[in-house]
Each structure stands twice: as structure tokens, then as C-alpha cells.
Amino acid sequence: MRWKLVFAGICGIGAAMSAHAYPQRPEGLTTNQITVSEPAKALVDRLDLERYKATIKGLTQFGDRRQGTDRNRKAVDWIESQLKSYGCTNTERLKYNYVPPPPRDPGAVRPNSTTTQQPPTAAGGGRPRGKRNATGVNSDPNAQPNLELRALNSQASAPGPREEVYCTKIGTTHPDEMYIISGHMDGIGWGEAANDDGSGTALVMELARVLSSPDVRTERSIRFILWNNEETGLNGSRAYVEQRKDLQGKEDPPGSGHFPEPKWLGMITHDMMMFDHGMPRADGSMSKEQRPEADVNIEFQANAKLASEAQALAWMFERSNEKYASDYPASVGSHMTNTDSSSFMDVVPSLSLRENERGTQIGSGWDPQWHQPTDVYTTYSDADFRLGLNAAQTTLGAVAELAGAKVQK
Secondary structure (H helix, E strand, O other): OOEEEEEEOOOOOHHHOEEEEEEOOOOOOOHHHOOOOHHHHHHHOOOOHHHHHHHHHHHHOOOOOOOOOHHHHHHHHHHHHHHHHOOOOOOEEEEEEEOOOOOOOOOOOOOOOOOEOOOOOOOOOOOOOOOOOOOEOOOOHHHOOOHHHHHHOOOOOOOEEEEEEEEEEOOOOEEEEEEEEEEEOOOOOOOOOHHHHHHHHHHHHHHHHHHOOOOEEEOEEEEEEEEOOOOOOOHHHHHHHHHHHHHOOOOOOOOOOOOOOOEEEEEEEEOOOOOOOOOOOOOOOOOOOOOOOOOEEEEOEOOOOOHHHHHHHHHHHHHHHHHHOOOOOEEEEOEOOOOHHHHOOOOOOEEEEEOOOOOOOHHHOOOOOOOOOOOOHHHOOHHHHHHHHHHHHHHHHHHHHHOOEEEOO
16 A cells, blocks of 8 residues: 655644645545545535636637737736626736846847747756657747737737736635635737636636635635736746735734735645646657546645645645546646746745646647647647646635635525
8 A cells, every 4th residue: 555645734724734644545435435525525516617618718818818918918807807706806916027038148039939948957847758749939920820819919028017916715714824826827829828828727717706605704815816927937926926925924004904915825826737638659649639547737846945845735635636526636746847836835835736747748748739829729628628627626625625615504
């Protein structure tokens, strides 16, 4: 029997997070035989595949939502209006300025230009496995055959002010502590950024919808945030950490019971949730069908300062997947690279959920839509969308337990 680490001390947040051993659930043990939180299950049951698909489809009306464009700004406005319509009405915007760095040398390329992306280092992303396909960023508008979409994506990015939107479910007994649930709303490649990262953005928005229902209470706060500028180097999430890290847990004004930035207990981001069709074949082609082994990847970073706490949190999410996900299992990995959780990983236990291992699989060509014109809504099947929904079930079940969710009757 294999032994794993499991998240312990769920109610003793932050420093109380610790790891202990427990045996793997034996083969044949049903969900009814493991401890299921009835409030968490009730909330997970409110997730719906068609709603999830509709939210992704809604995001695609703004094309690739590339940062520094009007379509990006319109998408931020749309996301905010949707959050408000769900009842998450205390929306706010983080503002920052973005100026692309100059090239390092005459032969260097600026972000978002056509260049093969280098495989992650062993310390950060793990060693690639299997046949590697060159994976780059498409910057050729003519590669997009849909003329309407080509025109929609035609405005180039300009440096300057940026905004990203968030809203917060306020905890009833511990409003000064919170979990951060996130994805990035910007994309590149001259497609619709349906998977990268419409799938993660829609997941966060669906969780905001469910948890913002008037009959739902949580003991601790939960923040739903959609990062901007992820594709330029995690600039939106880095700006958030820079501006708000030192505000954690401070009551403002004193005695008001209002905490603009509750203490961070955990940060979970969602980035590329849907395409798990396996590695490229020997000739470089890909299966059109989802692989039988498709799963939800839960990643922490092994060389983060809070790696042990993040690992314990990852196993807690794995158990949540066993309890609440309807179709797909989860696997835990230790190479959380090139994702917005990286901005937080040394100051709070941080995870990334995605379709494949970021370093060893996506970086090896397992998703041919990555930053390409083919990342459009019609590329994906219901099985692909359902994989993303299972990630939503996993996160919602875990966060409902961690935050002490209750459903009032």
C-alpha cells in the first residue's frame, strides 16, 4: 500500500497546516465510505457543464483578450458585470502600469513574438518526457483563417495602465483570513484563448457564482481574482503581491471589522483546464480524442519556501477530487512552473490546477493549441469541457471545506 501526505489541521489555518501519513484509499472503496462534507457536496452539485461552457463562450467574444488592447479592457468590464450579476457585488480593481522590457540584445525578441519556448529547468519545471514538438507563440495574423476573428485580434498591445478585477466572499467568523481562487483572463496567439485561459477564468467565475448565492455562508473569506498580463511574465499577479502583501490582516479603519486584505491562507490558480489527449505520436500528430488516462493535475513547487505546506494542501485537494469530482481523478506533482501561483509561492501555500503537467507535458507539445490560432471554442469536445468542470468540482469541494462553507435551509 502506498502512503501519502494529507492536509491536516484544516481548521487551524496557516501555521497549523501540517502533514501526516495516511494510507491510500483501498481499491473499490466508494465515495460513500469516505468523509464527505454535506455542505461541500451540495455546493459542488450546483456546478453545471452547460453553464461552464457558456461562460467560456462568453469570454471568446473578446478574441484572445491580449493585454494592452481594447478587447482586453472590454473583457475585464464583462467579467466584472458577470461577477456582480452572481451576487459578488463588492468588486474592486487592482491597477498597475506595464511597460515591456527592452530586448536583452539585438537578436532578442519581445514577449508574444514568434519564438520557440525553452523547456523549463529541472529545478522549476521538471525534465520533459516523450517526443517534443516545438511549441511557440503564433504572431502571424494570417495563420488565423477566420477573418472576423483575425480582425477582432488585430489591435496591437500598447504599454501603459492595466487593470484586473476581483470580488470577495466575506467570512462570517474569520473575515480577516482568506483563500485566493484565481485564473488569468488574458491570452495570445490570434485565437480565442478558449483554453488558455478562458477555461480557468470561467472556472473561477463559476465558483464565484456558486459561493455568492445568498444562502451560502463561509466562516473564512474567499477572493475570486482574474489576473491580467500573465502572458507577459505573470505581471498582474506580481503587481498584486507587491501592492497588497503588507496589507494582510490589517483592519481598516481600526475597530470597523473591515479587512481590505485578509491574511492569505492559500492561493490556487487555474490555467489551461481542458485538453488532455496524450503526448504527440512519433510523427508529431495528436489524437483527436481525449486520452483514457485524462486527469486533473494538482501542482505545488518543490523548491518554494513553503513547499511542505503547499504539498499538504495539494494532497487535501487530491482527496477533495476523490470525494467530489464526477468523472476524472487527480494527480499531484511537484513542478508548478510559469503560472500565477509562482508569484505567491514563497509567502503563502500555493497550487496550480491544470490539464497536464506544466513542465514535463505541456512544455513537450502535449497541447498543440497552446498560444495558437486553433485555441478556439469549437476545437473542444464535451469531454474536454467536462475535464475542466471536474477541476472546478475539485477546487470547490476543497475550498468549501477549508473556508467552512454552510448552506442555509
